[in-house]
Amino acid sequence: MKEKLENIKITAKEEIKNAIDLQKLDEVRVKYLGKKGALTEVLRGMGALSPEERPIIGGLVNTVKEELENAIKEKEEELEVIELNKKLESEKIDITLPSVKVKRGSKHPINRIIEELEDLFVSMGYDVVDGPELETDEYCFERLNLPKGHPARDMQDTFYVTTEYLLRTQTSAVQARVMMDNIEKTPIRVICPGKTYRRDDDATHSHQFGQIEGLVIDEGISLAHLKGTLEVFVKHMLGEDSKLRFRPSYFPFTEPSYEVDVSCFKCGGKGCNLCKQTGWIEILGSGMVHPNVLKMNGYDPKKYSGFAFGTGLDRLAMFKYGITDIRLLYANDVRFLNQFDRKD
Ligand code: DAH
Secondary structure, three states, rough: HHHHHHHHHHHHHHHHHHHOOOOHHHHHHHHHHHOOOHHHHHHHHHHHHHHHHHHHHHHHHHHHHHHHHHHHHHHHHHHHHHHHHHHHOOOOOOOOOOOOOOOOOOOOHHHHHHHHHHHHHHHOOOOOOOOOEEEEEEHHHHHHHOOOOHHHHHHHEEEOOOOOEEEOOOOHHHHHHHHHEEEEEEEOEEEEEEEEEOOEEEOOOOOOEEEEEEEEOOOOOOHHHHHHHHHHHHHHOOOOOOOOOEEEEEOEEEEEEEEEEEEEEOOOOOOOOOOOOOEEEEEEEEEEHHHHHHHHHOOOOOOOEEEEEEEEEEHHHHHHHHHOOOOHHHHOOOOHHHHOOOOO
């Protein structure tokens, strides 16, 4: 019996020593110390021993068991350190590797124009307001002095959704909203940039385009205020040397109405392909708010007067950045957009 125990001890210790990982070590533990293990078997066989032998062998079994347990524990600690090192090695981060390049977007040229205009007009005390793109006939036309059947409606090819709802053809619709929303009928000074829609589609027209509207209402507002404001606006956007020309025109919501031309910034007014040899480029529509519009939207024309103007953001972007096809502004081609990736 003693000899058998001695043999078990030697082979078990050898196997513990040779265990290459924690799993193998556990298999060795089960093989010798488990319920059906070699040492347990020896204990079971003790019934056959004489009463004198039993305590001696029992004591011996316990000593071997303790020795093996200690050997396993020691080996376990050793293997744990090895496995941890292996794991750390495999998860090591090489901080010298170059990083994955972060792809930065760029501001769309139309948004650049909007931000520039907002900064300018806010610095002059204007508010920036929004309106719905799905508009009603009432706000897009009727409240702007364009009753149903008015011939000037033909100037704008409208996308009607129902007979009452439409995609707004002009940001002028926001004029009526701002006036109607102002319950106390106090003075107004706003700009409204936004998307507009018409049934057009060629190199200089897109079915969706951007406009910005300006509206000022107060006591004593005159044409001089309109001219001064537009001069600041155009010079800021297209250069200090720009000259303005006011041409009488017709819009149903203003009286008098003007189309405003700017001296050609490409040829300086001499005549070129951009200005079609005229030296001038049409840039916006404007005028003094029609008394009917004031009245219809709750403002007393005897007390108040105002001016309004509206222009295409796409046209401004095309002039400012030399873009020849308006559809490029809406195609989301990154090769086009990346050209506007400046640091400012
Ligand atoms: N809404 C006009 C258009 O889309 C532009 C315009 C003209 C706006 C005169 C105005 C204005 O506010 O006074 O063609």
